[in-house]
Amino acid sequence: MKLLYFAWVRQKVGKSEEDLALPANVTTLRDLALHLRTRGPGYADAFANLARLRAAANQVHVGLDTRIGDGDVIAFFPPVTGG
Amino acid sequence: MKAHIAIQPEPFDLAHEVEALSHGDVGAVATFIGQVRAGDGLTSLVLEHYPGMTEREIARQVEEAGRRWPLLGVSVIHRVGELKPGEPIVLVAVAAMHRAEAFAACEFLMDHIKTEATFWKQEKRSARTAWVEAKPSDDKAAEHWK
Numbered sequence: 001m002k003l004l005y006f007a008w009v010r011q012k013v014g015k016s017e018e019d020l021a022l023p024a025n026v027t028t029l030r031d032l033a034l035h036l037r038t039r040g041p042g043y044a045d046a047f048a049n050l051a052r053l054r055a056a057a058n059q060v061h062v063g064l065d066t067r068i069g070d071g072d073v074i075a076f077f078p079p080v081t082g083g
Numbered sequence: 084m085k086a087h088i089a090i091q092p093e094p095f096d097l098a099h100e101v102e103a104l105s106h107g108d109v110g111a112v113a114t115f116i117g118q119v120r121a122g123d124g125l126t127s128l129v130l131e132h133y134p135g136m137t138e139r140e141i142a143r144q145v146e147e148a149g150r151r152w153p154l155l156g157v158s159v160i161h162r163v164g165e166l167k168p169g170e171p172i173v174l175v176a177v178a179a180m181h182r183a184e185a186f187a188a189c190e191f192l193m194d195h196i197k198t199e200a201t202f203w204k205q206e207k208r209s210a211r212t213a214w215v216e217a218k219p220s221d222d223k224a225a226e227h228w229k
Contacts, residue, residue: 006133007203008214059136061199075133075201079217082130082161082202083117083173083193 001070003036005046006077009053012046022070029055030064032074046076054079084149085156085178088141090132092164095174104156104178113185114176115193121168124208130163130172133201137161144195148177151191152184159192161202191228198225 004017026032030050037047047053050064056075057066068074087103089095101112119128145157156178166172175192179185204215 004133006131006201007205056133056136056201059133059139061140075136077133077201078203078214080197080199080201081204081215081217082132082200083197083221 001068002073004073004075006075008078009046009076012042014042022068027067028064029057029062029066029068029074032068033064033076036076052078084145084154086142086145086149087156087158087160088138088145089160090134090137090163091160092162094162094171095160097174097176100158100160100174100176104158104176106155108180109155109178110180111182111185112176112178113182113189114174115189116171117173117193119166119168119170119172125168125206126209127168127207128166128172129205129207129212130166131203131205132161132163137201140200141196144192144199147195148188148191152179152188154179154184154188157188157192159196161196161200163202165207194221194224194228197221 001020001022003020005013010016023035026035033047033050036043054077055062057072104112141159158176160174162172175189177185177189198221206213206215
C-alpha cells in the first residue's frame, strides 16, 4: 500500500510518502496507525494521539475503523485548516 | 451547472471569475474572498494541500450545493504556497437566478471547504513557525447544514 503524510504528520515522520507491505495483523486504519507508531521515534510522536489525526483512503475521508487492503492509498493528516 | 475548481499558487482575478459565471439567466452572483489576516506579528501563511483529494472533495461539495439549490455556476479557487498578510487565499463565487440561493450556497461551500477540503496552514512569525489548529467553531458552522 501507499502511505501519504501531510502537515505536521509529514514533519514528524520525516517523509511525505512511502510504500508499505500490509502487515499480517493489520486490518483497519487504527491497526495501521498503531503499527506505524512502533516504527521509530518520529512515527511514535506523529501517531501518539490518534484523536488528533484524520485519515483518507483512496482520497476519501474515512474513520479509523475502516478496513484497508494492500492496494489502498492511505493518507494521515491533522484536522484540515484551509479557507 | 458550470463548475470551475482550481488550486493554485497564483492570485485570482475576481472580475474575471464573475464575468465567466455571468450569462443570460444569471440574476445574482454571490462572492466570498478569504484573506490572510495581519496581526500578532504574522509575516506569512504557508498553505499545503493533498493534490487530487482536495479537488475531488471540493467537487463533491459543489455537487451537493447543486442538489440543494438551483445554481447556474460555481467557481472555487484556493491558493497554496506562501501568502502575505492582506493577500487573498480563497474565492467562492456562486451564480443563480436569485440572491437567496446564491448567498446560501456560497456560505455552505465556505463552511465545508473549512472543515473538509484537505488544506493545512502554517503561520510564520519572526521567531517561529506553527501549524494552525482546527477550530471547533468551524465544525459547528458546517454541522448546522446537516
